[in-house]
Amino acid sequence: MSKKAVCIMSGGMDSTLGAYLMKERGYEVIAVHFNYDQRTEKKEREAFHAIADTLGATNKYDLDIGFFKELGASALTDRSIDVPVDGVEEGVPVTYVPFRNGIFLSMAAAISEKEGAEVICIGVVEEDSSGYPDCREAYITSMQESINLGTKESTNITIEMPLVHLKKSEIVLESLKHHVPLALTWSCYQNEDKACGVCDSCRLRLNGFEQAGEKDPLDYAID
Amino acid sequence: MSKKAVCIMSGGMDSTLGAYLMKERGYEVIAVHFNYDQRTEKKEREAFHAIADTLGATNKYDLDIGFFKELGASALTDRSIDVPVDGVEEGVPVTYVPFRNGIFLSMAAAISEKEGAEVICIGVVEEDSSGYPDCREAYITSMQESINLGTKESTNITIEMPLVHLKKSEIVLESLKHHVPLALTWSCYQNEDKACGVCDSCRLRLNGFEQAGEKDPLDYAID
Numbered sequence: 001m002s003k004k005a006v007c008i009m010s011g012g013m014d015s016t017l018g019a020y021l022m023k024e025r026g027y028e029v030i031a032v033h034f035n036y037d038q039r040t041e042k043k044e045r046e047a048f049h050a051i052a053d054t055l056g057a058t059n060k061y062d063l064d065i066g067f068f069k070e071l072g073a074s075a076l077t078d079r080s081i082d083v084p085v086d087g088v089e090e091g092v093p094v095t096y097v098p099f100r101n102g103i104f105l106s107m108a109a110a111i112s113e114k115e116g117a118e119v120i121c122i123g124v125v126e127e128d129s130s131g132y133p134d135c136r137e138a139y140i141t142s143m144q145e146s147i148n149l150g151t152k153e154s155t156n157i158t159i160e161m162p163l164v165h166l167k168k169s170e171i172v173l174e175s176l177k178h179h180v181p182l183a184l185t186w187s188c189y190q191n192e193d194k195a196c197g198v199c200d201s202c203r204l205r206l207n208g209f210e211q212a213g214e215k216d217p218l219d220y221a222i223d
Numbered sequence: 224m225s226k227k228a229v230c231i232m233s234g235g236m237d238s239t240l241g242a243y244l245m246k247e248r249g250y251e252v253i254a255v256h257f258n259y260d261q262r263t264e265k266k267e268r269e270a271f272h273a274i275a276d277t278l279g280a281t282n283k284y285d286l287d288i289g290f291f292k293e294l295g296a297s298a299l300t301d302r303s304i305d306v307p308v309d310g311v312e313e314g315v316p317v318t319y320v321p322f323r324n325g326i327f328l329s330m331a332a333a334i335s336e337k338e339g340a341e342v343i344c345i346g347v348v349e350e351d352s353s354g355y356p357d358c359r360e361a362y363i364t365s366m367q368e369s370i371n372l373g374t375k376e377s378t379n380i381t382i383e384m385p386l387v388h389l390k391k392s393e394i395v396l397e398s399l400k401h402h403v404p405l406a407l408t409w410s411c412y413q414n415e416d417k418a419c420g421v422c423d424s425c426r427l428r429l430n431g432f433e434q435a436g437e438k439d440p441l442d443y444a445i446d
Binding site for chain 2: 061063064065066067068070071072092096097098099100101102103105106107109110111113114133134136138139142143145146147149150151152153
């Protein structure tokens with residue numbers, strides 16, 4: 001029986017590459033996706049299912065989390081806060097969802113314990129990213145220790161974060177090298193038809209393609 | 224403005240005492256309750272609201288988490304697994320819900336960050352309890368560090384676990400001393416009318432009252 005990796009997959013480029021890397025390392029992929037009333041929930045879910053199928057995931061968890069909508073407090077889930085479109089700024093942006101990865105990793109830990117998985121894979125990127133505190137290596141390493149202390153003795157989980165020190169351009173190049181289906185991924189924070197091209201997530205993605213000297217297969221609403 | 228404590232409250236005796244202790248220390252109580260399709264969900268929710276009102280909670284979060292039902296894997300949420308009634312045994316029991324407190328604490332962290340709370344209070348009991356790995360002090364201490372690493376620089380949360388080293392009999396005596404409304408609390412894992420008296424949770428509670436030489440105000444289905 002092959003070893004299992006619980007892969008947290010948003011449907012975006014980073015977590016897709018992460019899952020592909022786990023597959024290449026010989027893990028059976030258990031694909032996990034969270035819907036949390038984010039603006040592009042429908043599009044991200046579609047991307048998740050399409051990508052999980054290309055990975056041959058042995059199990060898919062497509063989970064609804066009402067919590068973040070009830071909490072509000074982020075431009076991604078609270079329609080009264082605009083998604084910034086004027087460029088990536090310093091500091092924690094208004095698209096930050098409080099401790100989102102903490103909640104995702106905790107649920108992934110519960111799934112791993114049930115499934116007998118050894119690995120959780122999360123596609124966090126520390127430097128060349130949005131400035132979210134729950135995307136830092138120090139946090140993820142600490143969370144791994146917490147998860148192992150808070151689960152059964154027989155549960156021993158390693159959290160893999162293979163992209164944490166990559167730049168976006170390196171993620172593009174690695175994705176191409178590993179035949180990641182980039183056309184199936186979705187990164188835009190605000191649109192579900194054509195990607196807007198101006199939210200932080202689109203800007204970071206487009207910048208990565210430009211620096212890599214490659215063309216993004218997605219259509220954008222801007223030229 | 225007084226300091227805020229996010230109190231995770233199941234409606235049971237332990238977390239109720241925890242919240243009362245926070246109130247006594249001068250914190251404004253933000254009461255948080257999780258419904259997760261556990262067998263006694265309705266009864267626990269009623270208990271939570273009644274207790275939160277006696278505490279004068281300034282905000283109440285009554286949150287539905289469908290996740291554990293989708294996950295299954297515990298006698299509390301999976302109706303195909305019986306709740307044990309023959310006595311508390313060694314090891315992790317089938318009522319264990321994988322990493323439940325990890326998920327609860329992560330959501331409490333998100334709430335704390337939004338509310339600007341300094342404290343999360345959780346009513347875990349380590350020794351004289353059900354043998355759940357996510358009720359141990361070492362785990363909670365580690366989780367506190369993870370939460371502070373994974374949230375904004377300005378967020379600094381202390382997780383209080385004032386009952387962690389108490390015996391159940393001490394919890395009963397402390398509850399009486401601090402005028403905790405024990406008649407409003409609910410501990411039974413399987414009934415919503417009269418407490419069964421024979422599940423692990425009832426046994427631990429009744430044993431606590433007996434050792435304290437006190438009478439439980441609840442009605443039980445057994446004599």
